[in-house]
Amino acid sequence: MTRESFHEHIQELEQDVVGMGQMVITAINRSIEALKAQDLAEAGRIVSGDELINRKRWEIEEQCISLLATQWPVATDLREMIAILNIVTELERMGDYAEGIAKITLLHGNEPLVKPLIDIPIMAQKATSMLGRSLEAFVKRDAKTAEAICGEDDEVDRLHDQVYHDLLTGMIKDPKTITLATYLIWTAHNIERIADRVTNICERVVFLVTGKMPQVSVSKY
Amino acid sequence: MDDVTPKIETVNLNLHYGGFQALKDVCLKIPSRHVTALIGPSGCGKSTLLRSLNRMNDLIDQCRMAGRILVDGQDVLDPVTDLIALRRKVGMVFQRPNVFDLSIYNNLRFGLRIHGMLRKRSHILETIQSGLEQVGLWGALKDKLHKNARTLTLEQQQRLCIARVLILKPDVVLLDEPCSALDPIATLRIEELLGVLTQDYTLVIVTHNMQQAARASDYTGFMYLGQLIEFGQTPQIFTNPQEKLTENYISGHFG
Numbered sequence: 001m002t003r004e005s006f007h008e009h010i011q012e013l014e015q016d017v018v019g020m021g022q023m024v025i026t027a028i029n030r031s032i033e034a035l036k037a038q039d040l041a042e043a044g045r046i047v048s049g050d051e052l053i054n055r056k057r058w059e060i061e062e063q064c065i066s067l068l069a070t071q072w073p074v075a076t077d078l079r080e081m082i083a084i085l086n087i088v089t090e091l092e093r094m095g096d097y098a099e100g101i102a103k104i105t106l107l108h109g110n111e112p113l114v115k116p117l118i119d120i121p122i123m124a125q126k127a128t129s130m131l132g133r134s135l136e137a138f139v140k141r142d143a144k145t146a147e148a149i150c151g152e153d154d155e156v157d158r159l160h161d162q163v164y165h166d167l168l169t170g171m172i173k174d175p176k177t178i179t180l181a182t183y184l185i186w187t188a189h190n191i192e193r194i195a196d197r198v199t200n201i202c203e204r205v206v207f208l209v210t211g212k213m214p215q216v217s218v219s220k221y
Numbered sequence: 222m223d224d225v226t227p228k229i230e231t232v233n234l235n236l237h238y239g240g241f242q243a244l245k246d247v248c249l250k251i252p253s254r255h256v257t258a259l260i261g262p263s264g265c266g267k268s269t270l271l272r273s274l275n276r277m278n279d280l281i282d283q284c285r286m287a288g289r290i291l292v293d294g295q296d297v298l299d300p301v302t303d304l305i306a307l308r309r310k311v312g313m314v315f316q317r318p319n320v321f322d323l324s325i326y327n328n329l330r331f332g333l334r335i336h337g338m339l340r341k342r343s344h345i346l347e348t349i350q351s352g353l354e355q356v357g358l359w360g361a362l363k364d365k366l367h368k369n370a371r372t373l374t375l376e377q378q379q380r381l382c383i384a385r386v387l388i389l390k391p392d393v394v395l396l397d398e399p400c401s402a403l404d405p406i407a408t409l410r411i412e413e414l415l416g417v418l419t420q421d422y423t424l425v426i427v428t429h430n431m432q433q434a435a436r437a438s439d440y441t442g443f444m445y446l447g448q449l450i451e452f453g454q455t456p457q458i459f460t461n462p463q464e465k466l467t468e469n470y471i472s473g474h475f476g
Contacts, residue, residue, distance in 0.1 A: 001436060002413040069459035070435040 006071050010080055013063060014139055017087055020056045021135040024091050025128045027053065027098035028194065032124045035105045035187060036117050046102035053095035057088045076208070083208040087138065090197045094131070097190040104183045104190075113184075114170055114177045120188055123159045126152065127195040134201045138208070146205035147214065149198065156195035163188040227291075228253040228393060228423040229274055229311075234288035236269060238281065243269045245447040246288075251393075251440075256415050256424045258438035258455070260431055262470065265444040267427045271395050274425065275311035276304055292393070309336050312386035316398040318378030320370035325362055325381060328370045329353075332385050352388035356380040356414060376407035380414070387422075394418070396426040400433065412437035431471055435459045443467045 001009070027046060034042040064081050067073065073081055130149050137146040167181040167188075206214040227250035236244035243266050251257050259267040269278065276297060278284045289296045297307055321328050329349045333339050338348075349366070353359040358380050362368075370381055379399060386394055396415075400408040408430075415424055415437055428434050434441050435455060442452040443466070451458065451467045462468045469475055 002416045003409060004413070005416070065460055066456040070456050072432050072435065 001071060006067070006073075006077075009063075009067060010077065013060060013067075013084055014080075016056070016060050016063075017084055017091070018135050018139060020053065020060065020088060020091050021131060023053050023056065024094045024098065025131055027095055028101075028124055028128050028131075028191075031098040031101035031105070032117075032121050034102060035108070036121065038105065038108065038110060038113070040106055040109065043102040043105035047099050047106070050095050050099040054092060057092040060088045061085060079208045079211060083138070083204040086204050087135075087201050090200050094194045094197055097194050100190050101187050104187050108180060108183050111180055114180045115166065115184075117184075119159050119163045119166075120184065120191065123156055123163070123188060123191045123195075126156050126159070127191050127198065130156075130195060130198040131201070134198050134205065138201065138205045141205075141209050143206045143209035146202040146209075150202045153195050153199050156192055160188050160192040226253050227251055228293065229425075230289075230291040231270070231273075232289040232291070234270070234273065234286065234290060236266075236273060236278065236287075237283075237285045239283040243447050244273070247447075247449045249442060249449055249452060251423065251425055253423050254419050254421070255439040256419055256426060256437060257440040257442065258434035259425065259427045259442050259444060260429075260434045260470075261444035261450075262475070263429070266447040267442075267444045268397055270444065270449075271397055271425060271427045272313075274393070274395055275308045275313060276302070277308070277313065279304070305336070309389045310391055311393040311395060312389060312391035313395045313397065314379070314382050314386055314399050317402045318375060318382050320373070320378045320381055322369065322371060324367045325370050325373070326366040328381060329385055329388055332389050336389055338389065348388050352384035353381075355387050355418070356384045357410075358384065374407075375402050376404075376410065379403060379407075379411060383414070383418075387418075391422065393423045393425065396424065398427055398429060401429070408433065443470060445470070 027049065030042065031046050033039070034046060064085050068081055071077075130152050134146060134149050136142075137149065164185055167185050171178045171181050203214050206212070229249075229251040231247050231249045234244055234247040234249075235242065247266075247270060249270075259270060261267050272278045273286060273290060274292070274297075278286070286298055288298070290298050292307070292311060321331060323331065326349065329352055330339070330345060333345060333348065339345060350359055350363070353362060358377060361377070370378060373381065379402070383394070383399075400411050403411065412433065415426070418424060419439075426434075426438065438455045440452065441455045441458040443450045443458065443462075443464070445466055451462060451464045453463070458467065459471060462471065
């Protein structure tokens with residue numbers, strides 16, 4: 001393999017990572033919609049669809065291993081391979097969180113929601129927006145934007161605290177809601193974790209661009 | 222490998238230098254129009270195997286070969302084999318660039334002459350141009366064809382040696398450590414050239430440099446004590462070798 005085709009290969013891998021990111025964003029959005037609509041059939045499809053995300057992760061990882069073994073990349077090329085390996089792991093876990101929300105929807109069943117879903121969809125919208133932009137920053141080698149995205153995690157944490165507080169208050173008032181409210185707390189927690197994992201991607205982007213591991217400790221949890 | 226037609230196949234190839242057995246029952250299928258690398262510690266038989274493929278070992282006293290070497294299905298160990306024609310069809314490039322103390326033009330013309338391929342002067346020039354173009358030298362040398370080839374850089378000399386083989390229109394080019402005299406950048410450029418040449422030629426390269434085998438080849442064969450221990454697609458050999466000996470060698474545990 002020539003150096004030129006090696007670099008073309010890396011660019012294709014980058015596009016695969018972005019494609020995988022889109023799959024994850026779609027899975028997160030669909031999982032929230034399914035919960036809102038209490039669409040159990042859709043939730044079932046999201047659970048089984050997670051396999052596609054897992055498979056994509058292994059495909060990308062396999063290609064990275066092959067390139068590492070045969071092309072012996074160094075410097076930026078090496079950091080890029082390490083970044084890709086880490087990013088696909090993060091994406092795969094985010095896919096699991098979406099699957100987790102779909103499973104919560106199945107557990108929740110057709111019982112009425114203990115409160116209208118307002119903040120949770122906003123959290124999801126913020127987290128997926130952060131994710132999309134973090135992958136853009138990865139492709140554009142934009143460390144500054146990546147660092148800025150990390151700061152947005154605070155807002156997701158704040159919304160999480162609010163949801164948690166509201167649901168806890170509801171449970172104290174009416175202990176019969178505890179089971180269903182707990183499901184919603186888990187959902188909010190999953191989204192909060194997704195946003196945290198976006199910050200891990202952003203750290204990888206900074207590492208890719210600068211060669212330095214940023215000390216971005218953003219999560220309260 | 223199964224879906225690729227072998228250009229060369231060795232069947233139970235055994236080779237002795239006097240009382241020393243240098244190759245033991247080597248069975249190898251070299252795929253057409255790919256780069257195949259042979260790796261292994263010094264003295265494992267990789268250069269011997271390479272030189273067997275166009276019967277260069279015949280030049281060594283007390284060398285005996287048994288088994289079969291099929292090039293396009295024809296057994297080249299058959300005594301009636303036309304060795305000059307074989308070595309034109311299966312050309313060779315050596316470790317150190319071995320340009321003649323002649324002009325660039327005459328270095329290239331020499332091979333054409335001894336193979337009886339000289340025709341009109343315009344045709345010779347055309348052939349020389351095509352050879353130099355294939356190795357990426359035409360632009361730099363087209364106005365210097367009468368300069369002595371030894372004044373070129375080592376990389377250019379090695380490219381010239383490859384061009385000298387290519388203008389004889391071979392099917393296969395054997396390369397015995399072709400980059401060992403070159404610096405890392407020139408090495409990378411020669412490797413890139415190999416990749417381009419697979420469009421038209423089957424290449425077999427012997428290298429001590431595992432990184433080079435990993436980077437530049439499509440298939441890799443690992444040899445040890447005269448035996449072909451493992452052969453497979455290069456990514457497989459370097460990510461998941463099936464033999465412990467291969468694993469130990471490519472991981473730097475011996476050799």
